[in-house]
Amino acid sequence: MSTTVPTRAAARRRRVRLPGGVALVLLLAFVFLSVAGPWIWGDAAGATNVVDANQAASAKHWLGTDDLGRDLFARTLVATRSSLVLAVLATVVGGVVGVALGLLSGASNRLGKVLGAVINLLMAFPALLLSIFFAVLFGIGSVGSVLAVGASFAPGFARITQTLTASAISRDYVEASRVLGKGPVTVVLRHVLPNIAEPVILYTTIHIGTAILALSGLSFLGLGVQPPSYDWGRLLSDGLTRVYITPTAALGPAVAIVLAGLTFNMAGEHLSDLVGGRRSAPRQVDAAPAPADGPGATGTETSSRGAHAEGLADQAFGSSTAPAARPLLEVRGLRVVYPGPDGGTVTPVRDVSFSVAPGETVGIVGESGSGKSMATSAVAQLVEAPGSVHAETLRFDDVDLTRRTKDDERVLGRSMAMIFQDPGEALNPAIKVGTHLVEPAVVHLHEDKPLARRRALDALRAVAVNDPERRFGQHQHELSGGTKQRVCIAIGLMGEPRLLVADEPTTALDVTVQRQILRLVAEVRDETGASVLFISHDIAVVSEISDRILVMYAGFVVEEASTEELLARPAHPYTGLLLAASPDMAADRSRPLPMLDGRMPGPGVDLPGCYFADRCPRAEQDCRDQRPPLLQIGAPGHRAACWHPLTADDPVEAPALVEERAAS
Numbered sequence: 001m002s003t004t005v006p007t008r009a010a011a012r013r014r015r016v017r018l019p020g021g022v023a024l025v026l027l028l029a030f031v032f033l034s035v036a037g038p039w040i041w042g043d044a045a046g047a048t049n050v051v052d053a054n055q056a057a058s059a060k061h062w063l064g065t066d067d068l069g070r071d072l073f074a075r076t077l078v079a080t081r082s083s084l085v086l087a088v089l090a091t092v093v094g095g096v097v098g099v100a101l102g103l104l105s106g107a108s109n110r111l112g113k114v115l116g117a118v119i120n121l122l123m124a125f126p127a128l129l130l131s132i133f134f135a136v137l138f139g140i141g142s143v144g145s146v147l148a149v150g151a152s153f154a155p156g157f158a159r160i161t162q163t164l165t166a167s168a169i170s171r172d173y174v175e176a177s178r179v180l181g182k183g184p185v186t187v188v189l190r191h192v193l194p195n196i197a198e199p200v201i202l203y204t205t206i207h208i209g210t211a212i213l214a215l216s217g218l219s220f221l222g223l224g225v226q227p228p229s230y231d232w233g234r235l236l237s238d239g240l241t242r243v244y245i246t247p248t249a250a251l252g253p254a255v256a257i258v259l260a261g262l263t264f265n266m267a268g269e270h271l272s273d274l275v276g277g278r279r280s281a282p283r284q285v286d287a288a289p290a291p292a293d294g295p296g297a298t299g300t301e302t303s304s305r306g307a308h309a310e311g312l313a314d315q316a317f318g319s320s321t322a323p324a325a326r327p328l329l330e331v332r333g334l335r336v337v338y339p340g341p342d343g344g345t346v347t348p349v350r351d352v353s354f355s356v357a358p359g360e361t362v363g364i365v366g367e368s369g370s371g372k373s374m375a376t377s378a379v380a381q382l383v384e385a386p387g388s389v390h391a392e393t394l395r396f397d398d399v400d401l402t403r404r405t406k407d408d409e410r411v412l413g414r415s416m417a418m419i420f421q422d423p424g425e426a427l428n429p430a431i432k433v434g435t436h437l438v439e440p441a442v443v444h445l446h447e448d449k450p451l452a453r454r455r456a457l458d459a460l461r462a463v464a465v466n467d468p469e470r471r472f473g474q475h476q477h478e479l480s481g482g483t484k485q486r487v488c489i490a491i492g493l494m495g496e497p498r499l500l501v502a503d504e505p506t507t508a509l510d511v512t513v514q515r516q517i518l519r520l521v522a523e524v525r526d527e528t529g530a531s532v533l534f535i536s537h538d539i540a541v542v543s544e545i546s547d548r549i550l551v552m553y554a555g556f557v558v559e560e561a562s563t564e565e566l567l568a569r570p571a572h573p574y575t576g577l578l579l580a581a582s583p584d585m586a587a588d589r590s591r592p593l594p595m596l597d598g599r600m601p602g603p604g605v606d607l608p609g610c611y612f613a614d615r616c617p618r619a620e621q622d623c624r625d626q627r628p629p630l631l632q633i634g635a636p637g638h639r640a641a642c643w644h645p646l647t648a649d650d651p652v653e654a655p656a657l658v659e660e661r662a663a664s
C-alpha cells in the first residue's frame with residue numbers, strides 16, 4: 001500500500017503515462033457515462049430475450065449477450081455509474097476516517113503514539129487482503145464492500161495526514177497562534193487543514209482509481225455488488241464463466257476496469273503535476289526598494305577590548321529607556337526538562353534567571369544548542385509535552401505563568417508578540433497577509449472588521465511595508481524575506497504588545513535587510529514602549545539592539561551585564577571568545593578569525609563543575625569539581641559564573657584554545 005503522494009519524478013520512473021489531455025478526455029468520458037449511461041442504454045441493458053441468450057460478439061451485440069439475452073455492451077456502459085459511484089464513496093469513507101485519525105495522531109503527542117502504532121500495523125497488510133477481511137466483517141453487498149474498501153484505505157490516508165499535520169503543526173505561525181491563546185481545534189481548522197488539503201485531495205483523486213480496482217475485485221469474488229445490481233466486477237465474474245465460448249463477455253468489463261483505474265490514477269498525477277508546477281513557479285518577489293539604511297557605523301581598531309566595544313556600540317539601536325524598578329518579566333530558576341533515552345532526562349535549560357524591565361531590550365546570546373530558544377519558548381508558554389517547565393518564579397506583569405488561567409492566556413496573547421527566525425515559516429501560506437493581521441484583532445480585541453482592517457493597514461505602514469493595500473491581499477510567497485519579517489512585526493503590533501520576543505529574527509535575512517529589521521524592531525520598541533527579548537547567536541547583532549545581554553552556555557546563564565559593560569569588560573572566558581570571534585566593521589578581513597574548539601556538552605550531560613571547563617583556557621581542577629555560581633563581578637548588574645574570570649589585563653582572545661580559520 002503506497003503512503004506517499006506520488007511525485008512527478010517517481011511517477012515518471014514508475015510507468016509510462018497517458019498524456020494529460022488524453023487522461024482528461026477519458027475522465028470526462030467516464031463521468032459522462034456514469035451520468036447518462038443508465039438513461040441512454042438502461043433499457044437495452046435490462047431487456048431480457050432468451051432467444052438471444054449467450055450470443056457471441058456480433059454487429060448487433062458488440063460484446064455478445066448474457067444467459068438472459070441482455071446486451072453486454074450496454075450493461076458494461078450502464079455499470080459505469082455503480083462502479084464509479086461506489087469507488088468515490090469508498091474513497092470518501094477512507095478519506096474521512098483516515099484524515100480524522102491522521103489529524104488526531106499528528107496533533108497529539110500521547111494519542112498520536114498509540115494511533116501511529118495502529119496505523120503502522122494496518123499498513124503492514126496488503127490493501128486487498130484488508131478489503132477482503134473488512135468485507136467479511138461488514139457484510140456482503142454494496143454497502144459492506146464500500147465500507148471495507150474505505151477501511152482498507154483509511155491507514156494510508158491517516159499516515160499521509162499524520163505526516164503533513166506533524167509538519168504543519170511545527171511551523172512558527174502555529175506557535176504564534178498558540179501564543180495568541182488559540183485552542184487545538186482552531187489551530188487544526190485554521191492552520192493545519194488548509195495546508196494539508198491540497199496533497200490530501202490529490203491523494204484522494206489517485207485513490208479513486210485504486211478503489212475501482214478494489215471494488216471490482218470484491219464483486220468479482222462475490223463479496224461486493226449482488227444481483228440484480230451489477231458493476232464491472234460482477235460482469236467480469238459472470239463473463240469469466242464463459243470465457244472460452246464468449247471471451248468478449250469478460251473482455252468488456254475487464255477493459256473498463258483497467259481503463260477507469262488508469263484514468264483516475266493518471267488524472268490525479270497530472271493534477272499533482274499541475275499543482276507542483278504552480279508551487280515551483282517563479283515567485284513574484286517584492287522588488288520595491290526597502291527604506292534606506294543608515295551608513296552603518298564603522299568600528300575602530302579591535303586591538304583592545306574597549307575599542308571593540310566601541311566598534312559594536314557605534315552601530316547600536318539600544319533603547320534610551322532606563323530600567324524601571326518592577327520588571328515586566330521575571331524569571332528565576334527556570335528549567336526545561338524532556339524525557340531522555342533509557343528512561344533518563346535531558347535538560348536543555350538548567351538554571352536560568354533574568355528579568356526584563358518595561359521598555360528594556362535584553363539580548364540572549366550563545367552558540368547553537370545553548371538553550372536560548374528553549375528558554376524563550378518557556379517564557380512564551382510554547383514548550384509542549386513531553387517537555388516540562390519548572391521555575392521558582394515565572395511572572396509576566398501580574399500573571400504567574402506557572403498558574404495561568406484562560407483569561408491570563410488571552411492577556412498574554414495580546415501582550416506578547418513573537419518574531420521568529422524564518423518569517424516564511426511564521427506566515428501561513430494558505431492565508432492572506434490581511435487575514436493574518438485582522439484576525440487577532442477581531443478574535444482577541446473583539447474589534448469589528450472595518451476597524452481591524454484600518455488598523456492593519458496602519459500597522460503595515462508603521463513597519464514601512466510599501467503599498468499596504470496591495471500587500472493586504474497577497475500571500476506570503478509573493479513577498480520578499482524582509483517584507484515577510486515586516487509583516488510579522490506588524491502582526492505583533494495589532495495587539496497591545498508589551499513584550500516582543502524576537503528569536504533570531506534577522507538570521508534568515510541578507511545583511512542589508514538584517515539591519516533594516518534591527519532598526520525596525522528598535523523603532524517599534526521606542527514607539528510602543530514595549531520591552532524586547534532578543535535572541536541571536538551573533539553577539540554583534542545582539543549588542544546592536546540590547547541594553548543588557550545574557551550569555552548562555554549549555555542551558556546556563558554564564559554572564560549578564562549591560563551591553564557597554566559586557567563589551568568593554570567581559571568576565572567569562574566564553575564571552576571573551578564570543579567577542580573575539582565577532583569581527584566588527586573595522587576588523588582586518590585578511591586576518592584569520594578565531595574559532596572556538598571542542599563541543600558544548602549536550603542537554604543530557606550532567607557535570608559537577610563548570611560546563612565550559614573542557615574548552616576553557618583558564619580552567620583549573622576546581623572548575624571541574626565545583627560549578628561556579630552566577631555572582632556579581634565588577635559593576636552593578638554585572639554577574640558571571642566563573643572561578644577564574646577575565647581581568648582588565650586579559651586579552652579577549654585565547655590563542656591556546658582557538659583554531660585559526662580564514663576570514664572570508
Ligand SMILES: Nc1ncnc2c1ncn2[C@@H]1O[C@H](COP(=O)(O)OP(=O)(O)OP(=O)(O)O)[C@@H](O)[C@H]1O
Pocket residue numbers: 338346348366367368369370371372373374375387537602603
Ligand atoms: N523537543 C526537544 N526534546 C529534547 N531536547 C530538545 C528539544 N528541542 C530542543 N532540544 C535541545 O535543547 C537544546 C537547546 O535547544 P535550543 O533550540 O534552545 O538552542 P538554541 O541556543 O536556541 O540554538 P539555536 O540557535 O540553534 O536555535 C539543544 O541541545 C536541543 O537539541
